[in-house]
Amino acid sequence: MGDSFQLADTTFSSRLIIGTGKYRSYDEMKAAHTASGAEMVTVAVNRVPLDGSSESFLDHLDPKMKILPNTAGCYDADHALRTARLAREALDTEWIKLEVIGDPVTLLPDNEQTLEAARVLVKEGFIVLPYFSDDLIMAKKLLDAGCPAVMPLAAPIGSGMGVQNPSNLRIMREQLPDATIIVDAGVGVPSDAAIAMELGADAILMNTAIAESRDPAQMATAMNLAVQAGRLAYLSGRMPKRLYASASSPIEGAIK
Amino acid sequence: MGDSFQLADTTFSSRLIIGTGKYRSYDEMKAAHTASGAEMVTVAVNRVPLDGSSESFLDHLDPKMKILPNTAGCYDADHALRTARLAREALDTEWIKLEVIGDPVTLLPDNEQTLEAARVLVKEGFIVLPYFSDDLIMAKKLLDAGCPAVMPLAAPIGSGMGVQNPSNLRIMREQLPDATIIVDAGVGVPSDAAIAMELGADAILMNTAIAESRDPAQMATAMNLAVQAGRLAYLSGRMPKRLYASASSPIEGAIK
Amino acid sequence: MGDSFQLADTTFSSRLIIGTGKYRSYDEMKAAHTASGAEMVTVAVNRVPLDGSSESFLDHLDPKMKILPNTAGCYDADHALRTARLAREALDTEWIKLEVIGDPVTLLPDNEQTLEAARVLVKEGFIVLPYFSDDLIMAKKLLDAGCPAVMPLAAPIGSGMGVQNPSNLRIMREQLPDATIIVDAGVGVPSDAAIAMELGADAILMNTAIAESRDPAQMATAMNLAVQAGRLAYLSGRMPKRLYASASSPIEGAIK
Amino acid sequence: MGDSFQLADTTFSSRLIIGTGKYRSYDEMKAAHTASGAEMVTVAVNRVPLDGSSESFLDHLDPKMKILPNTAGCYDADHALRTARLAREALDTEWIKLEVIGDPVTLLPDNEQTLEAARVLVKEGFIVLPYFSDDLIMAKKLLDAGCPAVMPLAAPIGSGMGVQNPSNLRIMREQLPDATIIVDAGVGVPSDAAIAMELGADAILMNTAIAESRDPAQMATAMNLAVQAGRLAYLSGRMPKRLYASASSPIEGAIK
Amino acid sequence: MVSFQFNGEVREVPEKTDLTRMIELFTLPPKRVAIEVNGEVVRRAQWSFVFVNPQDKIEVVHFVGGG
Amino acid sequence: MVSFQFNGEVREVPEKTDLTRMIELFTLPPKRVAIEVNGEVVRRAQWSFVFVNPQDKIEVVHFVGGG
């Protein structure tokens, strides 16, 4: 089912990209990853601890998964650049989820620094997937900078509130018909994912909604289905909305 | 996937029930029915025309589908009773979707007449599935009258506006934990169906959202997936909603 | 400011009707009543206590206020009838806010019993203002029964969630253009009241939103203003909604 | 009523700031201005026409109104700077509503260029009130640049859709408790204005909602009331929201 | 001829026409229809024993698409 | 003594107690209350003519804050 989508030179058949944080155990994470159908997962770059406990987190990922390192925890362009370069060196990948946040309480993106970092990273050959606020004009600039996709938030990271501004997403889709739009952050339930896809998002990136569910693997299945449902609905064209009823059964012809 | 649900003596593995109205062709209808995965379809009872044109509509339905006749077009309990009895005689089925509407513009249910008809029909041995407004107290009365399920509307028939009052549905689920609740009417897109299921509905009945889509079969697939997604999410337990962010990646440990 | 509205033989210049419950003190209540500009307050009918403590609650009300006794706490038509008759005898008023609830947890109305009681009370000469769910067909029946107004809920009593189903209210206004519609219960903030008025409600009845505010008198002022604002907006006609921008300043003529 | 608020060296007793565009006539505009209670109006800077028709628009404004020129129609920082300087020269005012838009279809702000322009203008002694998207991190930067207030949009200019992202506004209020936040653009009805004020906005700037109403003066009155209502509610503290009812009348003590 | 109401319209059949015959005369499909005479359903097994009488109000229904 | 139900509780008054007297005995405020005896309202003008009987179910109500 589901048509494929393209990012740089890679074709994905799943439109769901998921995270690797907050799981209660590696087993739960692996089960959720498998159930999600996702083909790419994002991972954070972190200082190695010096207590010798450094287990290899990456060994717990399905080797078929494409790994998308991110720059979470960076508060300015410079740190994001350094983090991206370290990630590239460690994983031998040009792919980077660019995340430059403005403060530690809201984790809301610093669009200005994100754009600055994106411009540099694209020039250095990175495939930059930038997390940013749902701002059309910034989306244009990020695309102009050479990002193969833009990743507007639905709501703050880990908030689970769902798409807070559907108008912004709808406008972004309509004004940037050729752009790849990946909604990143804020999804809480499958209907949130379906809403984003119905509005025309090309894919969804999520973490907490799955990891913090009571049953992550089952929720991952649900998200997988919802993303597909939303995509198919977008392709199929929805019925018109009406305030008033439109009879499904004939109004004439009932017995009298 | 998806757990089964029970209505009277019948077990359904699909939680999607669909209509048979408004399709542009029988072929489109059949394709949509197949794609939906539904195991029960609803049909209207209508006077036969006298022009000899009476093609057998029912021949166009998949014979494996359970047929649920409805009393659409009835404006009082008496007409609904008569229509239900005719349907039973013609199809040799006790199943009836009870629909008594209050006016032809809104098609909103006449709860009072619906309850009156439900009481009579249950006594006559019918399996009564009543369409009504999303009214908890009326739901209790319909269940007390012997209906095996209640079918609150999400929005007016054919409006496609989606769940207009999620609080009412949530309250109904919480206050009637053992009742079978089927959301009937008003769904427009898969996310609407997912929302209803996430709120705890046991199943969804829809018609227009599929039939009026540009691609009914594809939309039926989408609805099938969305209903499953919503159900699984309900079973899995959603993450908590938060106004503020909760980091998915570690906040400590970024490079400095 | 604000046009007047009529209920039975009485003309009100304020479209805000308020309650008398839950105040922290009589002084707070009186200050809020004055600030609200309301001309009618509702009071509950209750068994007198036998401990001799029976202070006269009514003495704390502004004598200019019209008193609207209610049947809160009644679970069936019969108790509501008896309560209404007692209220009439005690206060020498035909006015009654009819409230028949279905259960003590949700306080949601039992529409069926409400209608039954309304029919009897109207025949007995009462001016019946019925609290009920936002159900168009029931509204018609209550009006047909002789109620001078209908009082649909915005949300459960004391919930403060605001208008949960704006479509229902809009449809009710459009389908019953001559009816007096008073939104009763569920308002939490002034914008909720304004929304209801903008949708065409003729008046609002509220209690908790004022009484449970940190500053009831100031909140009462706010509600008074918001009800007027919503009314004036309904009369003035709103601008059209658009997804896309419409420039307020000329787009041509900027310097180049 | 209503407490005052301060911008630079000026104290305003009205928290409503309004526009001067789109009115059907000067008389309608003047009546609306008076009814609104506003103390400041915004005007656009435009090339004078060469046909000698240049009537003095400013003569139609109440001389007591403070005039806030804006840079509408500017697509980059440079044009905005030039426009601001021309406005200062012509009106002998340092006040400027800074508006740098990203495209002519959505009129959405170019935050990056807005920030750049704000930094320059503040250094040149302007009192800069910047229109921007509802982005917390950008708000901080604009304040750091020396703007005395920030003016996030509620929705696209002239769209009348109301506050599209209440969470963003709530977060901005909570994270910037000392900032002056003026919601600019997107309000359609009084309840929209009340919602923004209840969320903690300090003032509202609007144009189309009044000018495009069927009765601008009456709508201006409504907006004036709604802004006050929302402000008072914010100060008073709202009741808690609850899914379930909380009785306003005593549940015990009804007759049995 | 017997004049009666068929689905709200006046129609005629010869005298002594039973319901089975009426269905034939009107070339209606005999399967998956139901007949009501004066407000009461007539079960299919009884069709041959029930005759159309003057002024009868007869409803014959079948199934159509609905939701 | 006459035993009866007053607002759901068992109470006693002397025999031949009328409603006016009952209000006094129980030190209830006489104004803005209403009395129902066995499901029927007794109008104030009748209070002196209606006596409390054994097993009577009497409700006396007043007004309290409500919404």
Add this chain to the structure above:
Amino acid sequence: MVSFQFNGEVREVPEKTDLTRMIELFTLPPKRVAIEVNGEVVRRAQWSFVFVNPQDKIEVVHFVGGG
């Protein structure tokens, strides 16, 4: 004659025309307008000392309704 750009259009004025004179020639309202020459605002007090030169890009603005 001096040919220059006035608000984006080509216009001519006699040689040695200063800005005050230009405003008069074009019958523009002298109050509450501002003039920019080649990207720089010319303050009103300077109008009489600044002459229109060939190829100048001059912007003259006033105020109109806006939001």
Add this chain to the structure above:
Amino acid sequence: MVSFQFNGEVREVPEKTDLTRMIELFTLPPKRVAIEVNGEVVRRAQWSFVFVNPQDKIEVVHFVGGG
């Protein structure tokens, strides 16, 4: 000994310690880590040629769960 900053904390290694040796001394996993010295990434192939100098700011990162 050479004192330097390792991931924000002061650490010591013997003089003439190259990065490969540093990883061993600290018993860090050699795979899928990356090293930055004074703000510049040092490619793995260069580890043996780059020595830890006094006051160096060295960052060594690996991957952890994130979203």
